Amino acid sequence: MVELVEYRNLIGGELRQAASGQFLDAVNPATGEVFARVPAGEGADVDAAVAAARTAFPAWSALTADQRAAYLRKVAALFTEYGDELGRLETVDNGRIVRENVPRNGPGMTAMWTLAASQTLEAATGQTVVLGPNRLGLTRREPYGVIAAIIPWNAPISMLSAKAAFALAAGNTVVVKPAEQASVSVLRLGELLADVLPPGVLNIVSGLGRDAGEHLVRHPGISKITMTGSSETGRAIQRAAADTLTPSIFELGGKSPNIIFADADLEAAANGATVTSVFTGNAGQVCVAGSRILVQRPILAEMLGRIRAIAEKVVLGDPLDPATTMGPIISRAQYDRVVGYLETGAKEAELVFGGRHGAEVVPSLPGGYWVEPTLFLSEDNSPRICQEEIFGPVAVVIPFDTDDEALAIANDSRYGLAAGVWTRDLARVHRFLRDLDSGNVWVNIYRQTGQELPFGGIKDSGYGHDRVLEFTREKSAVIAT
Template sequence: MTEVRDYSNLIGGELRPAAGGGTLDSIDPSTGRVWARVPRSTAEDAEAAVAAARAAFPKWSNLPAAARAHYLRKVAGVFAKHAQELAELETRDNGRTINETAKRDLPGMTYLWNNAAAECASAVEGRSVDFGATSLGVTRREPYGVTLGIIPWNSPISTLSAKAAFALAAGNTVIIKPAEQATVSSLRVAELLKDVLPPGALNVVSGLGEEVGDPLVRHRGVNKISLTGSVDTARIITRASADSLKPLALELGGKSPNIVFADADLDKAAVGVTTQAIFTANAGQICYGGSRVLIQRPVYDEMLHRMKEIAAGIKLGDPSSPETTMGPIVSRAQYERVTSYLEIGAKEGAELVFGGRFGAEVVADPTLTEGYWVEPTLFATTDNSLRICQEEIFGPVAVVLPFDTEEEAVTLANDSVYGLAAGVWTRDLGTAQRMFRNLETGTVWVNTFRKVMFPLEGVKDSGYGHDSVLAYTREKAGLFEF
């Protein structure tokens, strides 16, 4: 029997269990079995984390930019040294395949922390305005103070890094609250960084949202909040933080359109709308996943054929195996949500083009039959008002819709409460430029998909604000007269 390891919070440079001694089981989504335990923190732990971050802030914020950059480069070195271990933990934690975590995620984190180090100087830059011989106007950028990063379960290490690295570079101290569904990799990062950063500069506290997340959000000692998560969570946080009027950055859900024009390179487009966008290594559990595929009618049948062929070649199985191309759904609750939409799509009258199976029947390995498996699924419809077209499913489920004209494509694409990202596949530069201008999204990829850019910022119900060094500073103005 595999040993179940206990992990700890990082508060004030110390590894600590939850103050009340509570723990939560971490479930391996590929097997459905407990493999680790994490702290079930409470308001007492939230208070301790805020106190530690506030105590560390004066010294950290007053460090020269070059000194903060030195610390961040040391962090980048830790990520490089422990990349394989962290990739394996992330895979076990949330089911994202090892090919994705080891070859994409962790190398990217080394780059991100080094990039944040390089941007430390921009956090202290200011402007000057000459008002005459005896008057000078100046501005300076200042850190907010203590920032809270609330991170999701689909890519914990990536979002922890984005929220911590840029905030630290700007001179803030940081508290990270991981999602309870996938906490282990974040706590292991905290262990590795315990003696790399000054005590209290980075704190990581695990637990349930209502038990430790809410006290952190409401705490007046927290000066800014950055959430990557769901719209429902964002609404809760917005209400909870209203009394202290904290600035928020909210990177939320999406129902991203992926639009294929008749002149597109269909080989590239077929991959771009399937394994690159929605039938991903983490089973489509991605905020900007291309879950609505819009195809121009002259190539509709051909594209559908190509998409089915690609979907049929996807291999579900042990996410730690390099042979596996799609992992499980992260938790039983999310699994039940995703599978419910398979029934909803059928009831709404959408055509099931491919897939639709789930559970033990889609994995061959008998040790994985209790895992949370959903095979890649394609629906087709002409009605964009269906729930499967409008609601975020957050799983390997895509809906294909035909269109005739560019104007119709824009109308269909924008007919959503979300506006996080979109993909466009065309050889025509004019079409690409018009789509870039007219699509109501924060990011538009042309002839590619899911290559992360910063800032990654949505519109409409996909949120507002982003993670960058300057976004973790505020501008102060001064006027000097002599």
């Protein structure tokens, strides 16, 4: 029997077991097998991490912008050196294909931490205003204190970086709670960070959400919360944080529309609505998945054919194999949830293709959590598969006739994270940019973000952005001269 690697939390610059000595199993979703063990952190571990972060805060926040930037550039260099290892480890942990994970966790994270380093001065810069002949007004930007960062399982390292890099740039210290379904790559990163950042500046505590996570968001030592995950979890955190009035940033779920007009580049639109949206290397387990594909009726038959042709070329299999283009569902629980929607969809709408799941999809890996690309067709937006976030490789096509109808269908959702518009009509583009209920809109492209741009949603998709200025608060002063 192969001995499992046991990982440790990072608390106060030290690698520690959970205070209880207990572990959680890390399961490879492509095989269903346990491949490592991670700490089952609880309240005592969170208390220690928050205490370490609070102890480190005065010295870290007192550094000059250039001094903090130097540390962040050292972190960026880690991803240049270890990006391949971290990407492959994350692939084993969450099933996202290696040819996506390695670039994200190598050059992608190097760029993100370098960008954060370049913004340390912005986070420390206030304003000066002349209020009169003998009065001067000024503002100071100051860090909050200790930031709690709750990160999801579909992109652990990039989500940690999006939160921690900018929070640290602003002078805060951080306690990270990774998702229990995929903590291994984050804990390995913690081993590397222990040798780069001052003790306590960034801490990592793995454990169940109901234990470590809930204790963290209720902790009176936390000054702000940033969380990416489901809308249900976001609401639970907001209720938990109400007693301490802790401000929060939430990037939550979505049911994003991809709106394809008859005048669009149909080849580009078909690819944008599938392989870059919902039939992805992460099996559609992305918050911005354009899982509602709105198609103008004159091109409906052609688009269905184009989408089917693309889906037939998707290769499911070992996510470490460069030939694989789509990986497994993250866990048994999520697999069961997606399969439940397949069954619901078959009753609510017309199955265009797909629907198979389990061992028959990838016979060589029968223990994995496999769901093949699946497409439904619905004449309206009312079915559950049109209204609820599935978080799997499942999409539904909804026909429309007019611009007004497309806009009404697109906005008929409790979510408002992202939307895609495919058209050559510039006037239409401007109207939809204005009228779509969405925090992010892509035109003739999909799921292409820029680290320099804010990213967040509205309605049940959350509020706020993981940007450097959101990790500062302004203090005003008036000085009589």
